[in-house]
Amino acid sequence: MSDEADAGHDEPEPDAPTADEEPDGADGPAESVEETPLADEAAAYDDDLAERVAALEREAADAADRVEELESSLRRTKADFQNYKKRAKKRQEQEKARATEDLVSRLTEVRDNLVRALDQEEDVDIRPGVESTLETFDRILGDENVAVISPDPGEDVDPERHEVMMRVDSDQPAGTVADVYKDGYEMADKVIEAAQVTVSDEE
Template structure:
């Protein structure tokens, strides 16, 4: 390409002349091959600008959708948390209502003035059965190992070792029952452990 053509291309790179010709057309007047190359470049630039515009629109759309999804997820988390709190509150209310019945029965037993100890004992037994039904409905079960049972470190708390007819290292007696719920120990059973009779 001649120096004159290069100078013409540089001079007209950023604007069209008064005739309205494109840069490629003006360059082609001086160098047809270079003009064709410029035309190809202009077409490629226009294509890339279109692609960039489409990509920017897509990014904007995806950003808006992502923000909407994030907002939906936050709302879902809040609703789920609120539902859990509502369920927990209702469960607590239900448990308290059932315990109130137990308390009422204990109150009636204490108000009994007949002096009939056996009748009082029977009333307390019935109240305890009612309380056990409440615990059972909540999935709470008693931990009360039998004498001679193996000691379970997860469910039993050893209080002391005592002489006993039971095999050495096994449960001799239950000092206080334990309780578990859903496989989780709420309170371990307190037990004494046999040291054996000492007889050879």
Template sequence: MTDDADAAAEEPTDAEGHADAERHVDEPATDPEAEAAEAASEPEAGDQGSGEGADPDRSLLDRVGDHDEALAEELEAERADYEERIDELESKLTRKQADFQNFKKRQQKKLDQQRARATEDLVERLLPVRDNLARALEQDGDADIREGVEQTLGELDRVLEDEGVERIEPEAGEDPDPERHEVLMRVESDRPAGVIDELYRPGYEMGDRVIRTAQVTVSQE
């Protein structure tokens, strides 16, 4: 009885035996030579194509290369366009500079012509004054020409006045103006020191411009 019980304990149950059989079926035996042959038959990563099982990194590099080439062509086209625009702007600038130089020449010529006409007009108006002075000198030596000279001088003053020319004639006792008065000398005088004592020669001014300063003497300090 005891021997039968021990035998029954040593023998596996049907369930355990079935489980061991399944484990043996699911776990195939490992063959080193078969594994080596399988590894040798697998393609290397660098030899795989772009199809199924291809290296994704290699495909990405190809796409980046295509993008770089397209970008380079686009940049080259933009560079050519910029160069064309630069050439066009330089051409326009050259023409503008030439036009401006021509404009300056025309304006200068116009100004010179205006000045020449103004000078001619002034000379024409002064010629009668010169004629009157010549006629006065042609009088006999005993003739009194003072009246004629005074008339001629008045005529000359009127011409200058019409041209906007004014006389600079400071009064005695005024302070000298270095921009309008030229001090010839300092003299002893009963006037306060440093003021105009006497007008030696009148000056002339036209607008804001002094044509000739007045010459004066100044009382000594």
């Protein structure tokens, strides 16, 4: 056969893939996945962080205001207390001064009575006047809650209220008060001055 005859019979080309067939290497249809971009996530995080920071700053500012308020209140309280102490001390001093003034004014009455007694004629018995003055003086002491310590003969000796001067022969029981040498005084159950006494000797 001739060359021309051979040219008219071309070799068939490979079959093209049909619509139902997929090219080699393809595993299947591509899936569509929707994901949030990283930039959006970062922005959202920044917004949340900014809100938290702002909230903390507001809390810190409120706390600072509260501290300032408490400190101011404490300063006022301290100042008020100092003023109260000053007023209380001044009032105490005034009351003490008034109490002393009142006592002195009553004691002058006793002095006036003694002066009048001494102004009497020499032959005049001044004992009644002195006794009256003593009653006035005792009344003043009683008003000041002062009591005279003057134990009776035969009374037991009280070391807290009696000062033993000496032991003497006496008709009183041994070891008891024989006589009062000098009266003592107590104020509000506190011994100001012990009474000086003599004590009956044991013999």
